[in-house]
Amino acid sequence: MEQATPRRQALQQLIAEFIGSRLTDKLDKLSPDDPKRSELTAQYQPHSWLADAARRVTQLQLVTHPQKATHPDARGSSLFAPPDSLPQRQEIGTHCLSDFASDVVGNAAALDVYKFLKLEYQGQTLLQMLQADDAELLQALHHDSTVASQWRAAFCSITEAAGGPASHTLAKQIYWPVSPDNYPADATDDSHYHLLSILNSSALSHWLYGRIQEHRFGEAAKAARQARRDGSHHPHGYHDYPQLAEEKKGGTKPQNISQLNSERRGSNYLLASLPPQWDSSETQPLYHLDNAFRRFGKRKAVRSLLREFGQFLGKLKPEHNTIHIRQRRENYLAELFGELLQFGAAYSNTLPPGWTDHPDCQLPLAQQCWLDPYRAGQNADFNLQFQWQDWPQQLAADFAYWLNQRLESKGLHLAEAEFDFWRRQLAQDAGWQSQLDHLQQGAPA
Numbered sequence: 001m002e003q004a005t006p007r008r009q010a011l012q013q014l015i016a017e018f019i020g021s022r023l024t025d026k027l028d029k030l031s032p033d034d035p036k037r038s039e040l041t042a043q044y045q046p047h048s049w050l051a052d053a054a055r056r057v058t059q060l061q062l063v064t065h066p067q068k069a070t071h072p073d074a075r076g077s078s079l080f081a082p083p084d085s086l087p088q089r090q091e092i093g094t095h096c097l098s099d100f101a102s103d104v105v106g107n108a109a110a111l112d113v114y115k116f117l118k119l120e121y122q123g124q125t126l127l128q129m130l131q132a133d134d135a136e137l138l139q140a141l142h143h144d145s146t147v148a149s150q151w152r153a154a155f156c157s158i159t160e161a162a163g164g165p166a167s168h169t170l171a172k173q174i175y176w177p178v179s180p181d182n183y184p185a186d187a188t189d190d191s192h193y194h195l196l197s198i199l200n201s202s203a204l205s206h207w208l209y210g211r212i213q214e215h216r217f218g219e220a221a222k223a224a225r226q227a228r229r230d231g232s233h234h235p236h237g238y239h240d241y242p243q244l245a246e247e248k249k250g251g252t253k254p255q256n257i258s259q260l261n262s263e264r265r266g267s268n269y270l271l272a273s274l275p276p277q278w279d280s281s282e283t284q285p286l287y288h289l290d291n292a293f294r295r296f297g298k299r300k301a302v303r304s305l306l307r308e309f310g311q312f313l314g315k316l317k318p319e320h321n322t323i324h325i326r327q328r329r330e331n332y333l334a335e336l337f338g339e340l341l342q343f344g345a346a347y348s349n350t351l352p353p354g355w356t357d358h359p360d361c362q363l364p365l366a367q368q369c370w371l372d373p374y375r376a377g378q379n380a381d382f383n384l385q386f387q388w389q390d391w392p393q394q395l396a397a398d399f400a401y402w403l404n405q406r407l408e409s410k411g412l413h414l415a416e417a418e419f420d421f422w423r424r425q426l427a428q429d430a431g432w433q434s435q436l437d438h439l440q441q442g443a444p445a
Contacts, residue, residue, distance in 0.1 A: 002140075007091060011140035014121055019049045022112060053113045054154040060106035060114055062127075064094060067171060068105065068257040069200035069249055076168035078105050079199060080159045102248050103202040103260040104158075111259060117155060130155050143225045167197040174198060205268050206260045212269050215239035243272035267325050281348045287360035292367045293402035296343050305335055306332045310410035334424075337429045340399070344435065347371040365396065366391035396426045 004012070015130075024045035030037055042048060042419035049346040063078040080102075086095035094100070103116045117127040129137045130152050138148040167173065175193040177185035185192040214222055215238065227234035246269045250257040254266030285293055296302060309332040316325065356363060363371070368382075376383040385391070400422035404414045426432055 005136060008136045008140050011121060011137055014119055015050075015116075015126075015140060016046055018116055018119055019044055019046055022049075033311060047142065050151060053116060055149040056107075056110040057117075057154055057158050058112045058162070059110040060104050060158055061161055062114075063103050063105055063258070064201060064203040065199035066103055066105050066202050066261075067168070067199060067204075067255045067260065069202060070172045070198070071168075071170040072250055072253075072256050074168040074170040075166075076171050076197065077165045079161070079163045083203070088241065093206045097203060097207055098324045099207075100203040101206050101260060103206070103258045105258050108255055113155075114158070114259065127155065127158070129258075170317060172198045182411055202258055202260050206264065208271075209264050209267060209269055212241060212244070215241070241269075241271065242273070243269040245272070285355045285358070285361070286347075286356065287369070288362065290364070291398070291402070292363055292371060293398060296340065297402070297406060299339060299343065302336070302339050305332060305339065306410075308332070308414055309336075310407050310412060313407065313412055314410070326410070330425075331423050333417045334429070336403075337426060337432055340426075341431055341435055348373055357382070364394070364398070366394035370395055393427070394422045399423070399426050 009293055023040060026040050026044070026363040027037060030040075041292050043052070044428070045221070058182060059079055063080050065079040067074050067076045067078045079262055081094070082102075083095050083097040086093070088095055104111065116234070117125065117130075119126050121129070126137065133152070138145065138152060141151055142148040174196050176196050177192055178194045179192060181187040203338065221238045224234050224236060224238040228238075237282070247270055248254075248266040249261050249268055250266045254264070255262035257266070272337060286295055287296065312328065312332065348371055349370070353372065355375075355377060358366040361368070368375070369386050373386065376386040400419045406417050407418075409412055
């Protein structure tokens with residue numbers, strides 16, 4: 001007989017310990033003279049238990065998208081679609097996960113089989129080794145290679161749905177317009193729609209739940225919040241989730257949805273997905289002010305960015321010009337440009353058109369065009385200046401001059417080269433260009 005390798009022996013021991021622990025749990029509930037003890041002992045012999053587990057595994061399915069997460073009585077197909085099998089997209093989804101937890105649906109009485117397949121040895125689960133056709137694991141399961149191969153096929157089938165893909169009347173479904181040619185879909189033609197069944201990503205929900213729980217109740221988060229209350233230094237910050245909603249799937253029986261849903265006690269977090277709400281009380285006409293960037297520089301987020309940006313630049317030496325330094329500098333500028341876009345949108349979208357046509361408005365013409373673009377529809381002379389379209393370049397120069405001044409006030413020595421760099425970066429920023437295009441398209445020709 002072939003000598004067992006240390007690895008095979010370790011796998012046999014792992015399997016025997018798992019089965020033995022389940023037998024011990026069963027026996028502890030029986031009296032010493034209960035006749036069922038001998039019956040249980042026979043059932044929990046490794047080969048007996050494994051043969052039964054290979055039969056019962058058909059009652060389970062490994063999934064990432066359980067159908068019942070949509071409705072507990074839906075009887076359609078669930079899917080096993082691991083992140084690396086999905087197409088990469090810019091939007092956030094299951095495909096973004098580098099590490100994920102598989103879920104399982106089916107008969108709760110057979111979940112011990114799933115726990116068996118989740119056993120890990122040297123960083124791999126038994127299921128992963130079975131899927132890779134690990135020879136030593138097959139030998140650890142049974143000395144007869146035919147029996148071991150049959151068990152392997154049964155255990156690996158846990159990722160496959162019974163029957164073909166199917167939806168259900170209680171499943172969430174949407175009609176999605178799909179054109180059969182290069183022209184837009186015809187909303188009045190039923191053949192121009194596909195019926196899609198939308199499945200909830202249990203893998204993504206479980207990842208998000210774990211992350212938010214750690215951010216809300218983890219020891220590191222608690223220490224950071226306490227440091228803020230005490231006004232003391234702390235090496236890192238903490239996360240808040242405003243208007244966080246919690247959905248309970250499965251009601252009082254979360255195990256009817258899936259295993260991971262049961263582990264979360266049915267909890268599924270929903271992040272707030274709302275449009276920005278402008279605080280119009282802070283958006284008042286900029287009268288008796290000759291430069292809008294002075295008001296922009298008083299915004300809390302802008303002050304914080306300028307402080308951090310100044311500290312970063314102050315620590316650099318002239319010869320420092322690595323890709324990491326350039327990326328960090330560009331990140332600071334991108335955040336400043338983002339604040340600038342919000343600032344401009346607040347004035348152009350909140351105040352009535354023509355507010356700059358007031359005797360108390362002392363803003364330069366370029367800044368008036370930026371913050372009050374719809375005045376062009378009311379005033380022909382202003383429209384001529386707006387359509388001349390040299391004001392965006394002047395605005396970029398105004399920003400660069402203001403940024404140089406603010407950074408110099410923090411002890412930095414800047415010159416024409418920095419001025420030109422800030423000006424070019426803003427002029428080339430995609431978000432800035434998009435806002436300018438939107439403003440110019442909205443004005444009368």
